Amino acid sequence: MKIQTIISSLAIIISVTSAHAQDADAGRLVFKKCAACHQIGDGAKNGAGPVLTGVIGRQAGSYEGFRYSKYMVAAGEAGHVWDEDSIFEYISNPTKYLRKILDDPRAKAKMRFKLKSEEDRRNVIAYLATFQTTMGKAPEAMEQMTALPSTDTPGRVCVTNGTAEEHLFIVETENTRINEMLGAGMQLCADSDQGGKISVFESPDDQEGCTRIMAPNKSDTLVRYMDFDRCFWGTHIE
Ligand code: HEC
Structure with missing residues (x-):
């Protein structure tokens, strides 16, 4: 009886703990879509899109050596820093997002990709977040x-x-x-x-x-x- 209680409480501990790991795991699969253009992690290089290592907390349009659209550069110069919420919104519709934050109806995103599913967006951001510790603070x-x-x-x-x-x-x-x-x-x-x-x-x-x-x-x-x-x-x- 005692042992059973221990086992079941451990099972709860483990299932609660892995909720986040699962998000990031699911996000790894979602990231395959991003990987057509973006690299992340050790040795990542700019491709059709900028390196995404450490993107959370980074000024928009600021990764060295990448040629951003003038709109993304403008967003960064206006003080736009990426966080979970802004990436969540941006990747669902990059053009709409830039138009909104720049208040410019002609702004056009260089990122030609939209991710609609909220769950996929949440998971992919959890995955991006796993690359934060070697960067930033x-x-x-x-x-x-x-x-x-x-x-x-x-x-x-x-x-x-x-x-x-x-x-x-x-x-x-x-x-x-x-x-x-x-x-x-x-x-x-x-x-x-x-x-x-x-x-x-x-x-x-x-x-x-x-x-x-x-x-x-x-x-x-x-x-x-x-x-x-x-x-x-x-x-x-x-
Ligand atoms: C078809 C290519 C393509 C795909 C697929 C793509 N992106 Fe992008 N992404 C870009 C380009 C190009 C930019 C630069 C945008 C600009 O300069 O306006 C960008 C910019 C970004 C930025 C801003 C980076 C910065 O340094 O300011 C984030 C965050 C981002 N992408 C996340 C994602 C995520 C997450 C996915 C997958 C769900 C994804 N992208 C899929 C091409 C792509």
Whole structure:
């Protein structure tokens, strides 16, 4: 009976945890459509479209060496920075999107491709997000890391808030599930021989957070909070 409870609670843990991984996995297949024009990841080169590594958080029309349309360059110069929501809208209808943000009815997109399905768009963006950690803000996060303690916690799974803001943390193990708002530098631990799962949400009202599966006797530190499972974690960076 006890063992069954453990197994079923682990099954829940695993199914919850992999929801995001599945999005990104499904997105990998969707990306095959983008790959006709775009490359992403190590060694990616510009093709018919610009490299998409690190595109989330990047100024529109700014990847080096790519010849963008004047409209995309104008969008970037006007301060347009890509995030999940704007990419979601852009790829469903690039021309419509540029016309809207530039307030110019003659604007025309160089990207001749539309992805209608909302689910496909969400998944492909989850896939793009998996290429974020090597770009963007990682070096700054790494600097912060050197000040953080090492990560062995015998008999326990722990998470430390290494950011300056308060966030909601959850630790789930075979024994328990605890959640707590943690301020800067605070730690939350649960007893465990088997490891478990840690999650963080920007605030208690948020649906989208970040989750990590933890090996036994380990702890991890949140270095920077980003939604859609794009957080920077201590062990990620090492
Ligand atoms: C037929 C070729 C083609 C396909 C297929 C395509 N794109 Fe593009 N994409 C482009 C081109 C060309 C640009 C540059 C647009 C411009 O300069 O106006 C672009 C630009 C972008 C940008 C803005 C990049 C930047 O640096 O500002 C994003 C984001 C993007 N595409 C995502 C996608 C995604 C995601 C897919 C697949 C769902 C996709 N594209 C499919 C050709 C394509």
